[in-house]
Amino acid sequence: MKGWEFQPARDLNLTGIERWRSLQREHGLFSSVARLVWWFLLRAAFYVWHRPVIIGREHLPLQPPFMLIANHSSHLDALLLASLLPAKWRDKVSPVAASDTFFDKHATAAFAAWILNALAIRRRGVRSHDLSEMRDHLARQGAIFIIFPEGTRSRSGEIQTFKSGIGRLVAASSVPVVPCYLDGCFRACPPSARYSKPFRLTVKIGKPLVFQNAPDNRAGWDAIAQRLQREVECLAEEYGAGGKE
Amino acid sequence: MSETTFKRFFGYEDAFAHPLTCGVVIGLSVLLLITPLIFLALRRFVGVSDSTYAEIWSRWRTWIWISVGLVVPILLGAAWVIAGVFALSLCCFREFARATGIFREKLIGLSAVLGLCLISFSIIDNYPRLFFATPILGIGMIAMVTIPQDRPKGFIQRVALGMMGYLFFGFSLGYLALLTIDPLYRPLILLLLVGVELNDVFAYCTGRLFGGRKLVPNTSPGKTVAGAIGAMVLTCTLTLVVGHYVMFQGTRMDQWHTLLIMGIGISGFGQFGDLLLSSIKRDIGIKDLGHVLPGHGGLLDRFDSLVIITPMYYHFLSVVLGPLGNGQAERILTGGGP
Numbered sequence: 001m002k003g004w005e006f007q008p009a010r011d012l013n014l015t016g017i018e019r020w021r022s023l024q025r026e027h028g029l030f031s032s033v034a035r036l037v038w039w040f041l042l043r044a045a046f047y048v049w050h051r052p053v054i055i056g057r058e059h060l061p062l063q064p065p066f067m068l069i070a071n072h073s074s075h076l077d078a079l080l081l082a083s084l085l086p087a088k089w090r091d092k093v094s095p096v097a098a099s100d101t102f103f104d105k106h107a108t109a110a111f112a113a114w115i116l117n118a119l120a121i122r123r124r125g126v127r128s129h130d131l132s133e134m135r136d137h138l139a140r141q142g143a144i145f146i147i148f149p150e151g152t153r154s155r156s157g158e159i160q161t162f163k164s165g166i167g168r169l170v171a172a173s174s175v176p177v178v179p180c181y182l183d184g185c186f187r188a189c190p191p192s193a194r195y196s197k198p199f200r201l202t203v204k205i206g207k208p209l210v211f212q213n214a215p216d217n218r219a220g221w222d223a224i225a226q227r228l229q230r231e232v233e234c235l236a237e238e239y240g241a242g243g244k245e
Numbered sequence: 246m247s248e249t250t251f252k253r254f255f256g257y258e259d260a261f262a263h264p265l266t267c268g269v270v271i272g273l274s275v276l277l278l279i280t281p282l283i284f285l286a287l288r289r290f291v292g293v294s295d296s297t298y299a300e301i302w303s304r305w306r307t308w309i310w311i312s313v314g315l316v317v318p319i320l321l322g323a324a325w326v327i328a329g330v331f332a333l334s335l336c337c338f339r340e341f342a343r344a345t346g347i348f349r350e351k352l353i354g355l356s357a358v359l360g361l362c363l364i365s366f367s368i369i370d371n372y373p374r375l376f377f378a379t380p381i382l383g384i385g386m387i388a389m390v391t392i393p394q395d396r397p398k399g400f401i402q403r404v405a406l407g408m409m410g411y412l413f414f415g416f417s418l419g420y421l422a423l424l425t426i427d428p429l430y431r432p433l434i435l436l437l438l439v440g441v442e443l444n445d446v447f448a449y450c451t452g453r454l455f456g457g458r459k460l461v462p463n464t465s466p467g468k469t470v471a472g473a474i475g476a477m478v479l480t481c482t483l484t485l486v487v488g489h490y491v492m493f494q495g496t497r498m499d500q501w502h503t504l505l506i507m508g509i510g511i512s513g514f515g516q517f518g519d520l521l522l523s524s525i526k527r528d529i530g531i532k533d534l535g536h537v538l539p540g541h542g543g544l545l546d547r548f549d550s551l552v553i554i555t556p557m558y559y560h561f562l563s564v565v566l567g568p569l570g571n572g573q574a575e576r577i578l579t580g581g582g583p
Binding site: 004009012015029 | 343358531
């Protein structure tokens with residue numbers, strides 16, 4: 001008789017903050033249930049407080065893996081994007097979060113990992129090993145990444161230059177990238193604010209792009225970042241021209 | 246809820262009513278206070294390496310947590326023991342699930358958790374017949390839940406792993422809480438815990454002292470035949486002395502052959518529990534099941550010895566002494582029933 005093949009949790013040997021930071025992290029029943037509760041509460045809170053409008057929902061891919069990218073001006077951004085996806089994907093959605101902001105202290109790291117399912121990435125000195133691990137995770141686990149290619153929240157509310165790291169994640173891969181434009185988040189909760197004000201939020205979802213033929217080198221990464229920035233700016237212009245109420 | 250039941254659940258006033266409880270608490274406190282002195286002496290006169298020194302201190306700190314976590318609920322009352330065993334079972338099942346990979350099957354995990362709730366409920370309700378039915382109710386549930394997903398590939402493996410985890414770490418460890426239906430649950434549980442833990446220590450010490458032939462080298466390379474026999478002899482002596490002079494005076498248990506059987510059982514099945522976990526770990530190919538207890542590994546690495554002996558202990562006591570907890574109001578919450 002052939003023996004069974006066991007697949008222990010990939011993070012079996014990690015503890016505490018190391019485990020929260022690891023890309024190998026795997027969660028079980030409790031965190032899945034906690035995320036379901038969190039997802040319901042978050043959606044209810046958005047519905048009551050911000051009454052979000054979602055334009056172009058039909059552009060969302062039917063199956064993971066895919067990647068949502070957007071302009072970044074508020075902590076609400078990732079929550080808003082995560083809450084517009086169906087609850088059945090709650091364990092697959094991973095906002096990619098700066099490790100210096102979210103994975104420094106035990107409590108925030110636990111919350112980011114356990115509830116938000118965030119993946120830690122270094123803002124400075126990111127190793128190519130980390131990025132290839134992320135690419136691997138995305139394709140193999142059928143994950144959904146939420147990424148803000150600006151790298152940090154815009155302090156003015158304007159869209160900033162997209163960093164080329166996004167290109168390194170998607171160049172020559174078949175994973176679709178969905179550009180989104182978020183409006184109202186800066187007004188509701190700018191980086192300087194502690195609490196969010198009840199302004200209406202809008203998400204405009206664009207058509208998914210695939211960069212399978214893009215070269216996996218510096219020039220290719222830059223081109224991808226510029227292309228995605230243009231897409232988000234176009235969505236913003238379209239929205240500014242006609243989509244606004 | 247009658248007054249006797251309330252007292253059993255929450256009556257911390259008579260925590261020290263039995264001499265065995267007193268003895269164990271005092272003995273444990275003294276032991277945990279003296280050992281640091283031994284460490285210091287070792288450091289000064291024998292000269293242990295820094296890493297070993299740090300290791301024994303970390304083990305000692307963990308032992309304090311384990312002792313407090315075990316003894317305090319037992320002193321406070323049955324309700325706390327039941328809650329504590331529920332949490333212990335949950336953590337042990339989680340460790341097993343993460344090690345075997347069954348944790349990815351969320352529905353099986355959910356059924357096991359519901360089964361654990363049923364086990365705790367039956368004990369709170371003082372309804373042993375429901376408790377004895379929980380294995381079949383639980384494994385039925387575990388077998389059913391993934392069928393609607395229509396993926397027969399791997400069915401036997403996931404259901405079998407779910408059942409194994411549920412039976413050993415839910416049901417078997419649940420007997421620890423079931424012992425609380427007896428009014429004398431404090432000394433009964435402490436006798437088992439102390440017996441099993443000391444048995445581990447005896448096996449380790451005599452094994453180191455005599456060495457010699459390995460017991461089951463493929464399963465657990467550290468264990469020797471001398472250790473197993475030494476532990477058996479010392480644990481039997483312990484149960485004979487404690488059983489005769491403190492615990493079972495004047496009952497049907499107070500005969501040399503029943504006490505001897507109990508001693509052999511605690512030692513033998515305790516060691517088998519240990520080897521059961523070793524076999525699981527060897528089969529998967531991991532060293533420790535977790536990192537909850539620094540210096541020990543996971544919770545299961547510490548409580549593995551209890552997995553087989555606890556049900557046997559309970560049923561042996563019931564056979565010799567008559568059903569435990571007899572004469573008390575049954576089915577506190579569901580009512581009715583005799």
